[in-house]
Amino acid sequence: MNVIQQQAPLIELVDVHKSFGATEVLKGVSMSIRRGETACIIGPSGSGKSTLLRCLNGLIGVDRGTIRVGSFNVEKMRRDRDLVPLRHEVSMVFQQYNLFPHRTVMENIVMAPVQVLGQPRDEVKKRAAELLARVRLTGKENAYPAQLSGGQQQRVAIARALAMQPAVILFDEVTAALDPEMVSEVLAVIRDLSRDGMTCVLVTHEMRFAEEVADLVFFTDRGTIVESGAPAELFHAPRDPRLASFLGKVLSRTAA
Amino acid sequence: MSAMKPETRAFVYGISGVPVLLFVAMLACYGRGTGEALGLLADRSGILLTGAPGFRGFGGGFSANVLMSVAAIVVSVATGALLCIGTIANMRLIRLISLGVVNLLRNTPWLIALYAMLYLLPFYVPVFGTVIPFSPFVKAVVGLSLPVTANVAEVLRGGVDAIPSGQWETARALGYRKGQILRYVVIPQAVPLIIPNMMTVFATLFIGSSLAVVTGTSDVLSVANTITASDGSQYATAVQLYVLLLFFLFAFPIATLARRLERQIREKS
Numbered sequence: 390m391n392v393i394q395q396q397a398p399l400i401e402l403v404d405v406h407k408s409f410g411a412t413e414v415l416k417g418v419s420m421s422i423r424r425g426e427t428a429c430i431i432g433p434s435g436s437g438k439s440t441l442l443r444c445l446n447g448l449i450g451v452d453r454g455t456i457r458v459g460s461f462n463v464e465k466m467r468r469d470r471d472l473v474p475l476r477h478e479v480s481m482v483f484q485q486y487n488l489f490p491h492r493t494v495m496e497n498i499v500m501a502p503v504q505v506l507g508q509p510r511d512e513v514k515k516r517a518a519e520l521l522a523r524v525r526l527t528g529k530e531n532a533y534p535a536q537l538s539g540g541q542q543q544r545v546a547i548a549r550a551l552a553m554q555p556a557v558i559l560f561d562e563v564t565a566a567l568d569p570e571m572v573s574e575v576l577a578v579i580r581d582l583s584r585d586g587m588t589c590v591l592v593t594h595e596m597r598f599a600e601e602v603a604d605l606v607f608f609t610d611r612g613t614i615v616e617s618g619a620p621a622e623l624f625h626a627p628r629d630p631r632l633a634s635f636l637g638k639v640l641s642r643t644a645a
Numbered sequence: 646m647s648a649m650k651p652e653t654r655a656f657v658y659g660i661s662g663v664p665v666l667l668f669v670a671m672l673a674c675y676g677r678g679t680g681e682a683l684g685l686l687a688d689r690s691g692i693l694l695t696g697a698p699g700f701r702g703f704g705g706g707f708s709a710n711v712l713m714s715v716a717a718i719v720v721s722v723a724t725g726a727l728l729c730i731g732t733i734a735n736m737r738l739i740r741l742i743s744l745g746v747v748n749l750l751r752n753t754p755w756l757i758a759l760y761a762m763l764y765l766l767p768f769y770v771p772v773f774g775t776v777i778p779f780s781p782f783v784k785a786v787v788g789l790s791l792p793v794t795a796n797v798a799e800v801l802r803g804g805v806d807a808i809p810s811g812q813w814e815t816a817r818a819l820g821y822r823k824g825q826i827l828r829y830v831v832i833p834q835a836v837p838l839i840i841p842n843m844m845t846v847f848a849t850l851f852i853g854s855s856l857a858v859v860t861g862t863s864d865v866l867s868v869a870n871t872i873t874a875s876d877g878s879q880y881a882t883a884v885q886l887y888v889l890l891l892f893f894l895f896a897f898p899i900a901t902l903a904r905r906l907e908r909q910i911r912e913k914s
Contacts, residue, residue, distance in 0.1 A: 446818060448814060448817060448818060469817070469822040469823060470822060472820070473820045473822070476817075476818060476819060476820035477820060480818070480819075481815075481818040483811060483814070483815060483818075485811050487809075487811040487812060487814070487815035489812065489815075489816075489830055489834075490834065491833050491834050500819075500829065501819035501820060501821065504821070504825065504829055505819060505820040505821055505825070506820070549819070553819065553820070
């Protein structure tokens, strides 16, 4: 990764196409995100946001176009074995937390670095304890996921993603399944990460949060990026009528 | 009684009630001759249980049923696991073949599988000069294992399918490969779901081992038939009721344990 200059984008997509059967989900998406930036992808449901996110770490293979993350040409990586180093660089946090229910909080965090990356367990455990402190869950090491609230589980999931020591973290609507009072505790953790210079890509419906933390916002609709730019422009001076109408709908809903 | 777990109560009722029922059936059939019939059963218990008078060896009778069931469990768990892996393999061809085999075996009547073994398997196989005999016992084990293999594969696949797809996706995102996901994430979660169903399959297999009589092995039914032939057909009912009791006493605890595990899993989730 050192060979990449600080100025060159860390993530670069060019004309990415993806279909599921007859449904074309991504119709030529191009975007670039620099190291240390926080990018938010917003848009109506079914616009391809989550698919786009999953293309970045190779969970979904693309039909056409190129995806570069750091030194990896993601679109060329098809075998699970080849994807391991990419997954080391790019972590992901999911809407449904997806903690492993048969393992304790500590084990959830430690598992992948030990079993996948082959790192020494003691070292990873020390790191995991620091990460738990960072997501404000010290003392929950031996709890099982089912004993935690949704917000706590999601923070463990973030710690688990961080334990891979990634260069990028992808967040897929991570607050959408949470009760309202737990949303802020999860957003606070993401805000800290973003301020600390972690490259974050978020698919989110939290418009105010996106406006606050994002360096860059992408608005997707029907498989394309309709508009992108700094949050101030995008949220306050939308050029595209579809974006304007989308913002009108979601912001009035939040206000109500 | 009220403090007992529901299946403990069912077990107590069953394990005491069924023998009483069978005894009542004996009384109904034999009337005043019941004592005599029971005497005969006591006399023949050795041969019915072990295939030899005086409880010598395990080669025949009811112990042969137990042995062949255990052997068939070992075989079918191994082959069933392979078949299950085949049905979730990445390669479409392997998946299709495995699914075809599962469906063929699952829909094969057990009796037909056993007859097929009788006629299809040779009596012995020469391997590098030594002759390996295929005894009726081996044929019975193979014949019982065939349909059970398919059931085991289905139970395993059901357990694996019950794990939400999010677990797979998350594990993949963490860099796990398919085999590792099965080993570290899916199977540990699936095992508690699989065990009760697996035990039900085993209990069914155990009961089904009575069909092995057609392979000519000296299982409990063939011993029972011999006894009836030598001691007189008036004792046929008594002998058959006794065999029924043996199967019940063996299979019922397994079924009860399966039900209990199932309830524990339900309560945990």
